[in-house]
Amino acid sequence: MNQIASPRLAELPALELKGAVFTHRGQTLLGPLDLRLAGCRCTLVMGPNGAGKSLLLRLAHGLLAPSLGQVRWAGKPPRQAMVFQRPVLLKRSALANLTYALAVNGTPRRLRRPRAREALERFGLAALEKRPARVLSGGEQQRLALARAWLLDPEVLFLDEPTSALDPAAILAVERAVQEFHARGTRILMSSHDLHQARRLADDVLFLCRGRLVEHSPATTFFTTPATAQAGAFIRGELVL
Numbered sequence: 001m002n003q004i005a006s007p008r009l010a011e012l013p014a015l016e017l018k019g020a021v022f023t024h025r026g027q028t029l030l031g032p033l034d035l036r037l038a039g040c041r042c043t044l045v046m047g048p049n050g051a052g053k054s055l056l057l058r059l060a061h062g063l064l065a066p067s068l069g070q071v072r073w074a075g076k077p078p079r080q081a082m083v084f085q086r087p088v089l090l091k092r093s094a095l096a097n098l099t100y101a102l103a104v105n106g107t108p109r110r111l112r113r114p115r116a117r118e119a120l121e122r123f124g125l126a127a128l129e130k131r132p133a134r135v136l137s138g139g140e141q142q143r144l145a146l147a148r149a150w151l152l153d154p155e156v157l158f159l160d161e162p163t164s165a166l167d168p169a170a171i172l173a174v175e176r177a178v179q180e181f182h183a184r185g186t187r188i189l190m191s192s193h194d195l196h197q198a199r200r201l202a203d204d205v206l207f208l209c210r211g212r213l214v215e216h217s218p219a220t221t222f223f224t225t226p227a228t229a230q231a232g233a234f235i236r237g238e239l240v241l
């Protein structure tokens, strides 16, 4: 995707990881990681199963604290939202999931329904507003999660394998949504296994293997001339452990 130069991005702080490590019961699962993400990029986090992609996203979003080192914003922490592989939705209607998010966000009551309906419309869910969110299909649930994130107008959006359980049409809908967020000036940090998806979306790629950051390159470089044998093997579809 093209990098966005939106006025609001002038103040979007960089995300900095300095010697960040995440351990569990004495075992290092991630790190040490040194990394700086700046600008309005769409960054794809790639790597084999268990490489630490989800952990990195959760650390970056503040859902986990590093066991060692630092994860910080070089400035005022931006508005953030996160979309998970399995959407976390309330046991309420699709519309009520959105109006609830707006209420938590402090949106005045009279504005909640119109805004929620606008978001449902944008994500192709208008006809489903009364349906209980938890009976929606996987693709519909993911679009609802994206609609909820959209309403929060995040400056940074984290997505953890948002399409891994979806069919091609639903994948396309999610990718279009990601592109719309990005076009609106939202920085994207998204994990994916899917090389084709990464080629379609990524400005740059973070390649993780066994909890270590093996490569951080512009997408064009990563896919054509990866710097490491591990990334090369991953791109060729060979088994990378």
Ligand SMILES: Nc1ncnc2c1ncn2[C@@H]1O[C@H](COP(=O)(O)OP(=O)(O)OP(=O)(O)O)[C@@H](O)[C@H]1O
Binding pocket: 024, 029, 047, 048, 049, 050, 051, 052, 053, 054, 055, 056
């Ligand atoms: N809360 C946790 N407690 C203990 N171990 C964890 C925890 N979260 C993740 N791990 C372990 O850390 C490693 C990295 O996990 P993570 O989910 O980040 O990998 P991933 O790259 O996202 O994998 P996948 O592609 O399979 O989703 C794995 O070995 C996992 O079992």
